[in-house]
Each structure stands twice: as structure tokens, then as C-alpha cells.
Amino acid sequence: MKRFNLLICLVGVLAVSTQANEESTSLEIATVNGVAYLLQQQHPDGSWGSSAKNKLKHTAVVAESLSYLNVAGVPLQRAASWLGNTQPQDVEDAARQSLSLTKLGISHSTSLSYLISTYYQDTGSATGRASVWGPIKGYKFSTIDTSLGMLAILQQANTQLYLTASRYLLSRRNQAGLSSENGAGWGFATLSDKEKTTSKVMPTAFALIALTASDRFNTSADVVEAAQWLVSKQKANGLFGDDAIGNDADTVFTALALAKLTQVDGLESDVIEPAYQQAKQYLLDQLDTQGHIAKSALLTATALQAINSTQPSLKDTDDDGVPDLIETKLGHDPNKADAHKLVKGNGLNGEVATLPLQNIGVVKGLEINYPLNSGHGAVKVTSGSLPAGLSFSGDKLTGKTDQTGQFLIAFSVSDHGKVIKTGSASVYVITPDSDLDQDGLIASVEHLYGLNPFNKHDAQEDSDDDGVSNIDEFLAGTNPKGEGSLDTDNDLLPDYDEQLFYTDPNNPDTDGDNAGDGEEVADGRNPLVNEPAVLLINSSLILPIL
Secondary structure (H helix, E strand, O other), rough: HHHHHHHHHHHHHHHHHHHHHHHHHHHHHHHHHHHHHHHOOOOOOOOOOOOOOHOOOOOOOOHHHHHHHHOOOHHHHHHHHHOOOOOOOOOOHHHEEEEEHOOOOOOOHHHHHHHHOOOOOOOOOOOOOEOOOOOOOOOOHHHHHHHHHHHHHHHHOHHHHHHHHHHHHHOOOOOOOOOOOOOOOOOOEEEOOOOOOOOOHHHHHHHHHHHHHOOOOOOHHHHHHHHHHHHHEEOOOOOOOOOOOEEEHHHHHHHHHHHHHOOOOOOOOOOOOHHHHHEEEEEHHHHHHHOOOOOOOHHHHHHHHHHHOOOOOOOOOOOOOHHHHHHHHHHOOOOOOOHHHHOOOOOOOOEEEOOEEEEEEOOOOOOOOEOOOOOEEEEEEEEEOOOEEEEEEEOOOOOOOOOOEEEEEEEEEOOOOOOEEEEEEEEEEEEOOOOOOOOOHHHHHHOOOOOOOOOOOOOOOOOOOHHHHHHHHHHHOOOOOOOOOOOOOOOOOHHHHHHHHHHHOOOOOOOOOOOOOOHHOOOOOOOOOHHHHHHHHHHHHHHOOO
């Protein structure tokens, strides 16, 4: 009997293991199919989308999704360059742009400025202080825009603004109960601060995504009730929607909201996980059979994040930023770094390397001569634009500019007409008196001595190895990069060397022989010995008799 029970246990373990492997394989296949579709849909300029109106939104979401899935390389670099050089047209543009670029490690003042300038506040609101964003002129509140604005602001560590907007967002929820005609979620938009519209699936999903981003609200009764109402809108086939049939768009955003809710510790609801798994299975099936969601880059990219509730780890043998399985799916060699070939119309042939993202600091009004590739090849901008006055001469960024701000570019490096490398750069133009890294050295000083205005540590470094930090040399009026090393007593022997020779850094002639310490060291003499006196004594013994 014991042996029989053991056999049953082993069979059970194998069954569970097989089921887990099948699920893993299904998820992997769906992910590979979806990413392959996205990479094939990228435009030559690095963007995604079918119209000028939706390109920024689509590109931002796809770039964020690729980054989350650990897909990088040339396609993502070009997307970042396009994003950084595109002006937002509405709140959703700005929020998605900020979210995406920040996750790519790029700060973007334009999108943040847009969000701050469109933030609506009304201290006289009957429901308290209104703190919202809205996309349409005249509309004081939009659930989706407010939710996206909250996420972007929170990502910038503006916790207070996020909390204020969150409280107002919660006040806009329909609270009559799950069975009420208006539902227990959020509507799309309203003209009045007091008005509430009928709950809809998509705005409710966005609101829940925004609220689960903070521990302050993610287990609140409002979130639980709204989530339960949202689950009630699921159909038998896994779809979500406000009608009896459901649709892909509502399903994708709801699946993402449910995925995030399942990650919340302490959230008391037994309906969220089953609903998420059913929606996830629907998306897996669509990606498995179609390779996309409704032929939409935005929906496909969002679905990929929804089904991968934990960040996947896909092998990339050639380190070109595109995982092996995806390269194989697209007919590329996973053992050769050829991700550049995935960008249509990029003019690149052969096997070329990809340079890492470069951050270049430029001081307004001052000449720059910055090499991007150590003097090998000629650089050409392939997307994005440089500030007026700057250009490439060979592989060096040269000139000076009066424009300030951030400029993102993608570039290629050619040698005798053949592209040998590609890369991307973020060019920051700052004012001469700024100290962005807060290291005590202003930008013009860092520029003068070849230091990095974005490296807060280089002020404490010792560039010329004379034992004195760069900032101490600057404060003493000496050159941190070699000549003019700190010399308190001006005896031509740097203070660091005075320590080695045991001389007095505050006395130019330690031994009092009327010869400076530095002069004596240069002549090979001992700066601690009064040599003229010794020589005088010795010479009296060897003078010839005349």
C-alpha cells in the first residue's frame, strides 16, 4: 500500500510539473510571437502606429513593453530617439512618453512640463480640491488621462501630487454598489466636478492600474469593490466589455489591471485571480494563433505585459538585444549580432556592433569637441536632431550652441562608406552656471577641465594623481588635470610631492639655503639639506694653492 501511495504521489508531481512546463511553453511562444510582430511593424524612423495622431502613444507603449521584456538593441534605441524628439499633443501622449523614456533611463523635461501645465486644480470644488487631467477642451475630468498622469508623476517621485490626485480619483468612483445601474467603477469623462457617469470597463481598468501603484490605496475597499465590479464584466470566453460580447481592447487593459492586482499583498478578493487567468488564456490563444492583438501595436505590447506578470528572462547569445527565440522566429542567426537588420530602411548592411547609449554634456555657448568612437569612422545622424550649432566632424561632436535642453539621436559610424557601428546618444545642453550633479563644480568649470557635469563623483576624484581632489584644486586656483597642481607655497613642488620629500608645504625653502624646494628636487638635490653651507666647508679643504 505504501508503494502504491508513493506511486500516486509521483504521478501527481509529474502531472503538475508537466502542466507547469506546458504553461511556460505556451507563455514563451505567445511572447515570442508578439515581440516578433512588433519588431516587424517598426517604421524606419523608429516609431510604431498607423497615424500621426496615435504614433507617440503606440511607440511609447511598445518601447516600454520591449524594455520590460528585456528586448533592447538598435530597435529600442531608435524608438527612444524618436520618442525623445517628438512633441506631445495631449495628456496621454505626455504621460506615456514620460513613463516610457524614464523606464529607458532617459529624463525628459518636455513631457513632464506638459503634464504640469495641463494639471487642473480647483480648490472650490464641492467634492474637495480637484486634481485631475483631461484631454478635451471644456472637460474637467478624464479617468484615463488622470490615471496616466498619476503614474507618470509618481514615477518622478512626486508622491504628494500623486496622493492628491488619487484621493480625487477615488471620489469620482461610482459608489452605489455592485448591482447599481451606474456600477461600482469609473466612467470616461465629465464636464462637472460633481457629475459622475456610468461605469465603463476601460476607464475602470486604468484607474485600478494607477491606484495599485501605491501601497496607500492598493488594498482599500474602493479598489476591492471596483475590481469585483470589473470582474463581473467578463464573458464566458474570457473577454471583457461593456456589452454582451466583449472586445480585445477592454480585455487587454483589464488583464493588465488584474495582473497588477494579483501582485498586491493583502488584497482580499477570491475572484481576481481566476478572472485574470481566464483573460490571460484568451490573450495567449490570440498571440499563439494570430501573433498579435487586433493588428494593433499598442494592444499587442500591452497584452505582452499583461500575460508576463513577472519579468521574463530570455537568452540572448549574441548580446545584440534581441533574444535567441525571437531572432530564430524572424529568420536571423542568434549567434550573430545582427539586430540592426530588423529596422526597415536603415541602410545598414553586414555585421555591425552597437555602441551603448552615450550621455553627452554640452555647456551653452562653449565649444565642444567630443569623440563618439575614438577617432575611427565618420558619424551620421540617422534619426533625431542636434541643437543648432552642433554637428559631427568625423566621429567628433563639435561646435557650440545657444539652445538648452535634451536632444536624442541615433547615429551610424562609417568607415570608407561602410557602416561599422550604430549607436544612440542623449545630448544635454545646460547653462554655464548650472551644477546639475550638485558636486560643487559649475558646468563651465567642469567643461574647462574636461570633467563630466553629470557625474557627481568626479569632483572628489584626483584626475592628475597629485593627492589632491579636483574640487580642492579648483578652490585653490590650480589645475585639476595636471599642470598647475596645488602648490601652497609656490615653490614649484606640489603639496603632494612635499609630503613625499618631508618638506614644508607652507615654506618654499624648507632647508633655508636660498634655493626653492622645487628647484632643488629638479636639480637632483636634497631639499632638506642646506647644501651651500656644506659646499662652502668642503671647498675650503680642496682649494688649490696659488
